[in-house]
Amino acid sequence: MKSVAIVGAGPSGLVAAKTLLHSHPLGTFQVSVFEQTNSVGGLWAVEANPDHTLINPDMSTNLSQFTVCFSDLAWDTLELKPAPNAFPKAWQVNRYLECYAQKFLPDTIIHFRTKVKFAERIQLGWRTTLTDLETGGERVEIYDYLLVASGLFSEPAPIRFNFDDIALGKNPVPILHSSEFRKLGDLSLTGQQPSKGRILVIGGSHSGAEVAAGIAMQMSDARYSTNGSGIQPLDVIHVAPHPISAIPPFVQPRNGSPPTFLPLDTLLNDLSSRKDDPISFTFGHLTPEKTEQRRIMLDRLVKGANDEDKNSDERKEDASSSEGPYAVVSDHYAGFVASGAITPLLGRVTSVAHQRDDAQKTTGFVRAKIAQSSSDIEVQDIAAIVNATGFSASPALSFLSDDVKHRLGFDASCPRLPLLLNSDASTSSDAAPNNLALIGFSYGSYWGIVETQARMIAHRWYLDDHHIPRQDKSRENEKSKKIYTFITELRTMMKDDPSAVAQNFLGDYPGLMEECFRHLNLQRVDLQYGPKAGMVSPARYVDNGCGRAEAEKTMSKIQKMQDASANHSAFAARAAFTALHGTWKAKSKGYLDPVFDLLPLMATFHPRRTTAVGFDAEYLFLLHNKTEPKPSGQSSASKGEVERRMYRLREIDNEIEVWTADHPTAEKMLLKLEFGKATAHEYEKSLAVTNSTTDELATYKFTFSGVQVPRFKISVSSKTGSIEGGSELEFSR
Structure with a gap:
């Protein structure tokens, strides 16, 4: 029996523990999970301390419940009250993960309030120094394998603009990370809803659009609810380095007649759209052709328009934009932009300074300089700044030695690609120790991907432990080399010309799932689908340790949903x-x-x-x-x-x-x-x-x-x- 230390009890850590314990013969692995907090869920552990988590408990997922799930636990099994909609709330995801842990993991294997202070590679495995966060006591334990599942979203990224004349720690207006925003009082030093000025939101990712729309929504509610403040909503200025294309969670699959609607991810992850046979994981750099194809796809989804439907001004605007639009999922962002509540600005905030009157006295507001492609502009009367420029993975890897992080290609200055993980579904690198794996450290790590990564890790370690040679090793090595070349080029581009990097540069979710399905010899749960039709869901691929009945329950619900959409105008x-x-x-x-x-x-x-x-x-x-x-x-x-x-x-x-x-x-x-x-x-x-x-x-x-x-x-x-x-x-x- 081989011992495994898993760092983190979020979705990645839980599915890794479950896979190691259930998908191989009993007694193959002995698992210990170390979690710093007092509950499972990681990013989704929102109920224990809702005001101090990175996401709002009432935030809806931007992927449907058919993507935010694992293969052997259907959402309907939970019998939540109220039942989740197609896009569950964060607190419901928290409950799902609690149920998953209770169903599959013995209570004794998860060690709460325990921090991995240091993990040292030794000849026999890993020497881990563990800190009990309740007592402060330390202990040392030896493990054969180390699996890091602490994730990319461990700590808000630092501010990336300069303060011209503002002393450190003496901000005249609130400056907060998007994960800290909960209520309008957070946007004022007094704790009350601000009534003057503008709100500046910085960041072009999903979280930037989400927090901008969230602020606009709360201001609309305060103005138009019977028990609201009645204060006129302030302008929200949203600065992003690229155009934003906001898509609501439900779209028309064909923009046809009659109109029908399905969750966005059922369309984007439909196997029938793939031409490759067999369907395999693909990747590559952004090209003008790919950028244009993306624009056309987004136009069709949002406007139902083809390029020939555009007027000359719209075509000219497309041609002048060097960057492809970033797609974000939001019910109301586009509506707030159209109504003028949110003003999007292309550019990057370079500095913030006091705003002064004619007598050079401070006004209580700040002004921000924004670098655009041809010139700089200035935004004045800023009452609060919300920084939505992502997270840092550095704290999640602090217990690893510099040598190990070097072998993983770690670069703290590149938050979008902090590690160069090029093998076994982005769980390791060529130079990393064989008894080390990472899970959930690539952007776009859907739940199906982290479950697949867990299976790849367990499979690799099982073969190594039993001295079984890996089949198609030469083909795997060849693909790993290509991925390594690709991601090292990406990292250089991110520093030199971020606009040349695609939004989801390793985002071929269907291709990865299908390729790993063949590699691991998994079972398919297609039901009424053919093997190259229908939505990719974690429930579509099961191993010997999975309950097939749960997977069939999820897949059956997907197919009933599509029937209801086509015949009963569902959604x-x-x-x-x-x-x-x-x-x-x-x-x-x-x-x-x-x-x-x-x-x-x-x-x-x-x-x-x-x-x-x-x-x-x-x-x-x-x-x-x-x-x-x-x-x-x-x-x-x-x-x-x-x-x-x-x-x-x-x-x-x-x-x-x-x-x-x-x-x-x-x-x-x-x-x-x-x-x-x-x-x-x-x-x-x-x-x-x-x-x-x-x-x-x-x-x-x-x-x-x-x-x-x-x-x-x-x-x-x-x-x-x-x-x-x-x-x-x-x-x-």
Whole structure:
């Protein structure tokens, strides 16, 4: 029996421990897991101390539950209340990992509040010095193998801009990392919501877009909730070194007629899109052709547009952009940008300084210099800075010697690629000791990838321990050399010209999963799929230690989901609801007081926190008349607010409900739109949903282009014919 020390009890550490214990004959490995905190979950351990974790407990994952899972534990097995939507909340992921540990790992193998202070390579294995964080005591233990699963996201990266005239530690405005933001009071030195100035968000990754949208959402809620502060939202300036393309979690697979919707990752990871046979892991540098293909794909997803549909200005803008757009998954980022709540700026923040008045006195704000491609610009009146430029992996590797880190190609100055791991699915390097492995240290480490990495590590160590020669060793070595050349070139490019590096430079998730499936001789769980069709999910590949029934439960749910999308408009309610965000031009025909007929109206959907239990999202809908109507009979209509409603989403039920707004004692539902009963209008690429009340039929007709809704219409008619010709309220962008 060989002993293994695993550092970290996050997803990577848990699946590694489970794989070593269950996927090989009993007694092959003896496992000890060391975790500094008092709970499993790593980054996802948000419930034990929600205010001091790197992510918000209510944050939704940006990948669906069919990607954020392991092969032998289906989400439905947990029976969580409330049940997770397609994209679970962080606290639900925390519960999933707790359940996974309870199901597969003996309590005695996880040592909480224990830090690996030092791991020294010796002839017989690894001499580990362990610190008990409760007592401060130390002990030394010897292990045959060392598996590092402490991850890339161990500590926020340091600030990368200069302070011109600001003393160290005496910031005149809050400067915080994106992982520290929880509430608007965090953006003020007083702890209260700021009411003046601008908020500067720095960083072009998913976390940058996420925190910018999160701040804008909380400000919208504070302004438009009944118990909010009423403070007018401040401008959010989002600085990123590349264009951002925000995609909502649900997209149209084909942008066809009728509109259908699926989680984004079911489309991106569909095996039917692959032309290689057998499907294998591919990689390569960014080229102009790849950049253009990416732009076209994102345009089709977001706008439903082909390049020939663009006007000349849009084509010129594409041609002038040297960097391909970074894709981020967000429900509301694009809506806040379109409404002006978020202003994106291309460039890099180089310095921050006091803002001074004409008498050279400080104003309480700061100003930031931003380097752009042709010149520098300055942003003033900054009340707070949120740094969303990533994390440092250095603390996660502090217990390794300089010699071992050198063998792993460690470079602290390159946070996107801190290690040069080129062999066994990025778990080791050619120069690293055979009894050392790392898991989850590559960007884009989906849960399926870390489970595959765990299998590769266990397989390699099992063969080494039993002196079994590895098959296709020469082919593996050849590919490892190519990967090493590629990643060393990438690291140089990241320092010299970051714009030349792709967003997901080792992101061929389907290719890696399929290649490792063959290498490890795993079992497939295809069910109704063919071997080159359908979504890649961890549940699609199982080994001898996996419960196949759990994998089949997940795969069956995926296939039922796709059937519901095609035949019952599944997820259409959320897709339509997301697209409502922002400002619309509106025109009434008999829907309102006759004086408003054909007058230009303006409608706004303001997102805010849900004000009732059981809903997933909510808008305050305001309809305004922008002109004085002509006198007409006894009408009391005037310029200003015409209608106020609440729109509420029930995602699992695939429904949108419309309620009276902000009348707690008399709040009532006006209508319910059941998208499972929607009628498709093929040539218009639209869905019509009818609500039946006692005496009227209200039909909402949403016309889709990609994930966007450029127009929708409310039509009201009478069952008895008492409303002659019916009435309409049309909306357009």
